[in-house]
Amino acid sequence: MFQSKIAGIGYYVPKNVYTNNDLTRFMDTSDEWIQERTGIKERRYADRIGETTTTMGVEAAKIAIERANISKEDVDFIIFATLSPDYYFPGCAVLLQREMGMNEVGALDIRNQCSGFIYALSIADQFVKTGMYKNVLVVGSEKHSFALDFSTRGRAVSVIFGDGAGAVVVQPTTEADKGILSTHLHSDGAEAEKLAMYYPGASSGIWLDKMPEWPEQELGGLLMTKEMLEDGTAFPNMDGQAVFKKAVVKFPEVIHEALIKNNLKTSDINLLIPHQANLRISQFVQKTLGLSEDQVFNNIQKYGNTTAASIPIALCEAWEQGKIKDGDLVCLAAFGAGFTWGSALIRW
Numbered sequence: 614m615f616q617s618k619i620a621g622i623g624y625y626v627p628k629n630v631y632t633n634n635d636l637t638r639f640m641d642t643s644d645e646w647i648q649e650r651t652g653i654k655e656r657r658y659a660d661r662i663g664e665t666t667t668t669m670g671v672e673a674a675k676i677a678i679e680r681a682n683i684s685k686e687d688v689d690f691i692i693f694a695t696l697s698p699d700y701y702f703p704g705c706a707v708l709l710q711r712e713m714g715m716n717e718v719g720a721l722d723i724r725n726q727c728s729g730f731i732y733a734l735s736i737a738d739q740f741v742k743t744g745m746y747k748n749v750l751v752v753g754s755e756k757h758s759f760a761l762d763f764s765t766r767g768r769a770v771s772v773i774f775g776d777g778a779g780a781v782v783v784q785p786t787t788e789a790d791k792g793i794l795s796t797h798l799h800s801d802g803a804e805a806e807k808l809a810m811y812y813p814g815a816s817s818g819i820w821l822d823k824m825p826e827w828p829e830q831e832l833g834g835l836l837m838t839k840e841m842l843e844d845g846t847a848f849p850n851m852d853g854q855a856v857f858k859k860a861v862v863k864f865p866e867v868i869h870e871a872l873i874k875n876n877l878k879t880s881d882i883n884l885l886i887p888h889q890a891n892l893r894i895s896q897f898v899q900k901t902l903g904l905s906e907d908q909v910f911n912n913i914q915k916y917g918n919t920t921a922a923s924i925p926i927a928l929c930e931a932w933e934q935g936k937i938k939d940g941d942l943v944c945l946a947a948f949g950a951g952f953t954w955g956s957a958l959i960r961w
Contacts, residue, residue, distance in 0.1 A: 615785035617741035618792030623676025624929040626777040627659040641765040652892020656775030656917030658758040667708040669778035670754035681782035690746040691720040694729030694921035727949020729921030735796035737783040753921035754778035762848040775917030779925020798955040807852040808950040860948040871958040888947035889913035889923035
């Protein structure tokens with residue numbers, strides 16, 4: 614079996630910057646309120662028309678491919694992670710393949726939300742290790758802004774999220790003890806509804822008790838209705854406290870799992886890049902693991918939570934800033950809706 618490595622990396626964020634003060638035009642909030650709870654100062658929003666989850670992914674992919682010193686024709690598999698696809702179906706992976714004019718390669722969509730990039734990276738790692746593919750393009754991209762409730766009712770969720778994309782090219786390597794050392798994936802669906810967007814979806818029956826005027830049986834589905842928009846059920850729902858409590862346990866747990874697997878300890882980590890969910894979660898995890906500020910990279914202050922895109926954006930930015938050097942031990946970790954969580958340990 615081969616070892617796999619990240620051979621190229623790139624990211625893209627939209628030009629439109631929205632500060633916390635900008636959001637006060639739409640909802641009852643404040644810069645102080647948002648920063649205290651999330652650490653976020655600003656985020657990027659994609660253009661409403663012409664800029665999509667796919668087009669942002671394309672821009673990040675172009676950079677990753679160039680830095681990997683390959684061409685688009687060399688890519689032999691695509692994995693695209695997002696919770697905000699251009700269409701209900703088909704997924705963004707084939708749209709990216711079409712947009713970039715790639716060969717007729719396999720294209721896979723990952724729907725693991727905040728953990729999507731870790732899951733996608735793990736799949737790419739297995740494909741490369743077994744020799745099935747040589748150049749796997751992994752993309753995480755999100756356009757949250759088109760589906761958020763920009764009112765006071767939705768502020769607890771809407772102030773958190775931003776748009777952007779990140780991508781990596783995973784290749785085989787013959788260098789000993791280099792590349793992706795291991796990945797670790799977990800899930801627990803017991804509290805799936807604590808962080809969820811119920812519509813559009815096929816489970817409309819769960820809301821019949823709230824809307825008794827709807828008949829018990831209907832022909833066809835209820836992907837989206839005017840009533841869902843009016844009462845807020847069409848927008849993302851999050852129990853922030855439940856997510857926080859679970860995340861601060863599972864983050865350290867899955868990081869320790871990766872270290873133990875490779876006979877390493879927390880002090881060996883040169884840089885931890887957590888999913889940028891909430892700065893308070895990252896700070897709690899840092900303290901729990903006994904890591905210094907120099908050992909943890911956060912950029913949620915500038916971009917908000919970009920879900921599946923957050924880790925590749927942060928990884929690329931950290932690398933561009935010289936915070937990741939050859940031979941460094943880099944740990945990636947994520948926790949999100951599902952609940953799902955995971956980690957990846959990389960010797961750069």
